[in-house]
Amino acid sequence: MTAVSLVVIDGAHVGLGFPSSAVDRIVPAASWPDAVPDLFETVGIAPSADRKGEVRVLVLRAPVGGVAVERPLATSGHVRVRTVAAAEIHVLPREVPAPLLGGVVFPSKNEPALLLLSVEALLS
Amino acid sequence: MQLGQVWMALRANHVQEILGALAWVAIPGAPAHLPGVLPWRGRAVAVLDLGGATGLVQKPLGQTRARTVIAQARGSTVAIPVDAVQEVQLVDEAAVRPSHMTRQRHSLTEVEVKGVPMPLLDLEEIMKSLGEAAA
Numbered sequence: 001m002t003a004v005s006l007v008v009i010d011g012a013h014v015g016l017g018f019p020s021s022a023v024d025r026i027v028p029a030a031s032w033p034d035a036v037p038d039l040f041e042t043v044g045i046a047p048s049a050d051r052k053g054e055v056r057v058l059v060l061r062a063p064v065g066g067v068a069v070e071r072p073l074a075t076s077g078h079v080r081v082r083t084v085a086a087a088e089i090h091v092l093p094r095e096v097p098a099p100l101l102g103g104v105v106f107p108s109k110n111e112p113a114l115l116l117l118s119v120e121a122l123l124s
Numbered sequence: 125m126q127l128g129q130v131w132m133a134l135r136a137n138h139v140q141e142i143l144g145a146l147a148w149v150a151i152p153g154a155p156a157h158l159p160g161v162l163p164w165r166g167r168a169v170a171v172l173d174l175g176g177a178t179g180l181v182q183k184p185l186g187q188t189r190a191r192t193v194i195a196q197a198r199g200s201t202v203a204i205p206v207d208a209v210q211e212v213q214l215v216d217e218a219a220v221r222p223s224h225m226t227r228q229r230h231s232l233t234e235v236e237v238k239g240v241p242m243p244l245l246d247l248e249e250i251m252k253s254l255g256e257a258a259a
Contacts, residue, residue, distance in 0.1 A: 013150075014149065014150070043152050044152030044153045045152050090161075090163065090167055090168035091167075091168065092151065092161060092168055093161065093167075093168055093169055093170045093200070093201070094200075095155075095158050095170035095200050095202065095254070095255075096151050096154045096155070096158050096160070096161055096170045097154075097155075098151050098152065098153050098154060099153075100153075101151065101152075104149055104151070104161055104168055106149065106162070106163045106168075107147065107149070113149040115149075115151070115152075
């Protein structure tokens with residue numbers, strides 16, 4: 001069974017996940033960086049928690065058109081690494097288009113639902 | 125099937141399965157009446173907010189209803205959370221009549237089940253209109 005390593009940011013009701021390979025670095029921030037977009041808001045979810053948690057800036061980095069592109073996103077959600085089986089990642093049906101999402105992992109007993117972000121869409 | 129106080133009929137050939145309450149995952153930016161997905165037979169299927177699509181329920185779809193109807197139309201599979209589902213009823217095609225006693229968006233006909241007239245939902249038309257709205 002193929003396993004996929006994800007960087008997961010826990011929100012109030014749902015987690016957001018990136019392939020670990022796309023997260024170049026995670027930088028702690030002393031306060032909320034106004035110049036950096038809120039990760040959850042970028043995806044269309046209410047801003048992460050109430051911005052009272054530990055603030056971090058995730059820097060995504062991946063090649064787009066042969067050129068390495070970076071995008072910082074701020075969050076105060078809990079950041080962790082989670083490994084899921086590739087079979088757990090479900091493609092969204094065409095009736096529910098979400099260009100920034102690459103799939104969904106349904107909740108289990110121990111884990112909330114997880115929305116897998118499309119790094120390609122976020123960087124382009 | 126029942127939504128709030130209203131009973132509606134759906135042609136049985138649309139129905140794949142009737143399940144209990146199922147939690148679904150909201151998808152940010154999804155169409156208003158297809159607000160999320162749930163797992164069914166190993167894949168993600170769209171959740172149809174029937175209350176919103178028919179105008180019966182104005183508030184957003186809650187996370188759970190007692191029953192979930194899995195239905196297919198226009199090549200799409202959708203999960204429809206509803207409050208109750210009756211058993212399959214055999215109705216003579218001649219008894220399907222133009223809407224008179226009932227008036228319901230996405231329904232031009234009605235049938236009488238156990239003495240109760242109810243709108244016969246046109247799921248094909250619902251999916252068509254949702255597809256056009258999303259385009």
